[in-house]
Amino acid sequence: MSSKAPDGKAPDPARRSDRSRRAILDAALALVGEVGYNKLTIEAIAARAGVGKQTIYRWWPSKAAVLLDASLSLAGDARTEGGWTGFPDTGDLAADLKLVLRATVDEFGDEKYDASARALTAAAATDPELGARFTEQLLEPQFALYEARLRAAREAGQLADDVDLRLMVEMLLGPLTYRWLLRTAPLTHAHTDALVDRVLGGVANFTGK
Known part of the structure; x- marks a missing residue:
């Protein structure tokens, strides 16, 4: 029997693997929203994705690791769908921060994101290895975008020369994440707007220009 596809070409193992990986990640996101993290199992993910559980274990050591990669993929999809080209820099720091934090509120309110993000955050808090990957691959790139925008504002004279950029990022994101x-x-745009105004109002040399 021929192993070629109907078009006469041999099957592409890489494409098949990509389809399987995507199916697994999509299954993990869907299931964690349906049953929660505690009831999520590799067996259930495999069944939903239509693959054997050994296929999952070949790529990931645990359900938490699957969920991390699924969340990274989801974040990438959100940026692509939203036409994300980087942190906005209109010259108006307050407006730029409010725009991004409002988008964050909208993301937190999306059921597709919420369940997986909560599950991953809880798992990362109790699994040091996963926590390190979570911070390195998901959190730090986001922090870096904020810091780059704040650095540009500092160089434009809108922030004090000695302002601690990481501390400012934590002041902006910490209360939002806690809530x-x-x-x-409730998470609202009004809350994030007020948060930006309070944080910037407490930073010396912020001119709003």
């Missing part, structure tokens, strides 16, 4: 993770209050 989202613990559900202490």
